[in-house]
Amino acid sequence: MRREYVSNIGVIGLGAMGSGMAKSLRRAGHTVHVCDARPGAAEAFAREGGVACASPAEVGRTCAVVVSVVVNAQQTETVLFGPDGAAAAMAAGSLFVMCSTVDPNMSIAFEARLEALGLHYLDAPISGGAAKAASGDMTMMTSGKPAAYACCEGLLEAMAAKVYRLGDTAGNGSKVKIINQLLAGVHIAAAAEAMALGLREGVNAAALYEVITNSAGNSWMFENRMAHVLKADYTPLSAVDIFVKDLGLVLDTARASKFPLPLASTAHQMFMQASTAGYAKEDDSAVIKIFPGIELPKGEE
Secondary structure, X not given: OOHHHHOEEEEEOOOOOHHHHXXXXXXXXXXXXXXXXXXXXXHHHHOOOOEEOOOHHXXXXXXXXXXXXXXXXHHHHHHHHXXXXXXXXXXXOOEEEEOOOOOHHHHHHHHHHHHHOOOEEEEOOEEOOHHHHHHOOEEEEEEEOHHHHHOOXXXXXXXXXXXXXXXXXXXXXXXXXXXXXXXXXXXXXXXHHHHHHHHHOOOOHHHHHHHHOOOOOOOHHHHHHHHHXXXXXXXXXXXXXXHHHHHHHHHHHHHHOOOOOHHHHHHXXXXXXXXXXXXXXXXXXXXXXXXOOOOOOOOOO
8 A cells, every 4th residue: 555545544524523633633744634514614624734525435535544533323324335425435455443432233333344345444432522632632442353453553643642452353442432431421420410519509619619629529520521510611512412322322232231230321311301401412511400409600701
């Protein structure tokens, strides 16, 4: 495979994580071909360096490695096999890197379908948030065949500070990611509950935040998400409905083996309640809005 061809890397999905990953690849010296369903998103990226593509197929025709950073398995299916999908356009021996949070069985199925087309597949969910994606400091939980890893030597490290190799077939990466999401969802729900109790009891919200973030009860999610609450900024970096989806995947996986998850189940219900109350597209910290009888911080006036 010629070096100049390998230097063309595709990124499909320029959301909070995908845009940062594409910028990291650009900083590493790659020519990044991008595609996004939102009008103007790819063109905005290309104005600072890169190539805007009109469809996943156009990305697939140009790039030996295509990184997909869309929301869920349904969108991944469309990116690969829908009208103007990437799979049919990619040359034999090319690699598709799947970074979404999906049912592990779906990831296993994607690997089999792409292998039947002569393509390599890497199960590579991501974590760390938009800021770490933008700085190249995020985490990737990967699994795939040795031939898939051989196609992306150095590329994963250009996007992530920590790249974990968790097995030689697809599925393990996705399993570890949904376990991470179990903890993330429970931590956000618990953080919201704690802050809500403090507000109900009349504790100053900023003082409570300062004490907890310097005490044993702190978590990364409390420190990060309750800062959004203090600012009254519910702009969705990760929306309530993301955790409706992700905790649903956690519960589906556990249900298949009749494994009890009482805390994840409760957190899922909290996010479901927030979603149906009208906060589906707000930041996931908006789960605090389900608690009655509290006055939330109004941020800076």
